[in-house]
Amino acid sequence: MGLGFFTFSPGLSGMENYQTISVAVDGPVATVRLNRPDALNALNSVLVRELVGALDALEADDSVRCVVLAGSDRAFCAGADVKEMSTLSMDDISKADHLSPVWERAGRFEKPLVAALSGYALGGGLELAMCCDVIVASEGTKLGQPEINIGIIPGGGGTQRLPRAVGRYRATEMILTGAMVTAEEAKSMGLVNRVVPPGKYLEEATKIAVEIASKSPVAVRAAKKAIAASQEVGLSQGLESNLMLFYGLFATEDKKEGMSAFLEKRKPSFKGK
Ligand code: CAA
DSSP states (O other): OOGGGOBOOGGGTTGGGOSSEEEEEETTEEEEEEOOGGGTTOBOHHHHHHHHHHHHHHHHOTTOOEEEEEOOSSOSBOOBOHHHHHTOOHHHHHHHOOSHHHHHHHHTOSSOEEEEEOSEEETHHHHHHTTSSEEEEETTOEEEOGGGGGTOOOOSSHHHHHHHHHOHHHHHHHHHHOOOEEHHHHHHHTSOSEEEOTTOHHHHHHHHHHHHHTSOHHHHHHHHHHHHHHTTSOHHHHHHHHHHHHHHHTTSHHHHHHHHHHHTTSOOOOOOO
């Protein structure tokens, strides 16, 4: 699957018209790239609206099984747009609610999201990456929650997702000092899955997405849901919900196909049913 052979999915008409993102679909893998180079892909209200719309469309398109979310070599995303936020009062930000839909939408996206980071993943940008299921980063990528440096705190879930990912004390240090960590440090904390040479982050993330896309979509969706529960509920409730999802898969054609293919020593052909 070559990145040079992107085609637009017929189900995603109008996607070419985005101003702040690009969307390309190659078979079962879609790649969404943040594209505000002049602002290091900072999240402004237009980008939020476009990204939410793209995720809606990709979730509804049954041919798409996994999504890679990337920025550019220079920056995955430098956070919320400080210029846009600078004039907002408390009333404005809480009423306009122009930022939170992006983390909310990405956080409840039903298909796997693979984040491909390079350059900077800061503030709301790191929070967006933490809405993803797998995180790949280029060597030297800087990750952080620098909001404290501009007199605010993370607004997109960083105070909740970061401690769950790296533990309370590491998260507290990052959030209270605003210091950035490198991709290598982030990997050692469990915040990044793989660190790859510069220029390889998109390729590596796509490789993982292709692998995930080859599995049964119903089983993948159930696994993602069960894992999400592990971050939100206690162990016994999580185990119970896992069991329900596990039992449910025994009613699917993909389960029948997967097990038959194993016994017949052939590759399964999953239909997502
Ligand atoms: N919002 C708006 N514009 C931004 C931006 C942001 N978050 N981050 C960078 N930019 C803009 C810069 O203003 C600059 O624009 P101009 O050329 O017009 O001046 C351009 O992108 C390039 O940035 P720099 O010149 O600063 O590039 P650099 O390589 O010297 O530094 C950086 C890179 C360390 C990432 C630095 O840009 C920086 O510190 N950015 C801000 C990071 C930040 O504070 N993020 C948190 C935002 S708040 C947030 O996200 C809240 C939340 O949780 C919801």
